[in-house]
């Protein structure tokens with residue numbers, strides 16, 4: 152069975168001290184679990200310290216953003232070369248908060264994806280429709296455009312390294328309403344079909360599509376059962392290591408019930 156990808160985006164949370172305490176607990180709590188590929192995405196200021204802890208574990212480490220240039224006059228930005236030196240595995244690209252507050256566009260997402268691939272990172276590309284786009288019935292068009300532009304000029308060989316996260320904007324954060332598992336499953340199937348327009352079937356089967364947006368202890372299992380949901384990308388419910396582990400336990404419980412049935 153393929154490993155389920157389970158990761159958490161910390162957003163602008165956790166000082167270095169908090170990051171170290173969380174990471175050591177998570178390593179301890181998950182060290183015997185082989186069913187999941189766990190990843191954590193802390194703020195830049197925590198990355199070096201967290202890397203020292205995770206480097207002897209199976210946990211992958213990501214950064215929340217990256218400039219596409221190696222260096223230059225880009226005050227406040229972080230380059231692929233800097234992240235490579237720390238030993239980062241994943242670059243999260245195009246999260247809706249970056250699209251909403253920091254002028255991230257489909258075109259800058261594409262530049263970052265190409266740069267991340269060039270430097271050997273896994274680009275974790277976030278896509279998702281806004282509430283008004285859902286209400287006007289253009290979710291499929293929005294998602295198809297985001298995916299096609301993000302992957303523009305990405306070769307078949309490189310597409311194998313890409314991860315995609317479907318995060319409906321209206322589902323994210325404290326005021327978010329989680330997508331129903333059925334709705335999420337339908338959009339994941341749509342993403343899968345958009346990818347099939349771009350790449351051959353073998354490659355598409357290997358591209359994981361994660362769901363994110365108010366994943367919690369109640370909806371993690373039904374989401375995991377949907378078609379083409381290959382992982383969960385979690386905010387609040389995974390910011391406490393025990394709460395994150397609880398999501399893993401719920402999934403394991405449901406898997407063992409299935410095996411018995």
Ligand SMILES: O=C(CO)COP(=O)(O)O
Pocket residue numbers: 160246318322323324325327363364365366384385386387388
């Ligand atoms: O934005 C998210 C992951 O990138 C999800 O955040 P929440 O799980 O807190 O809604």
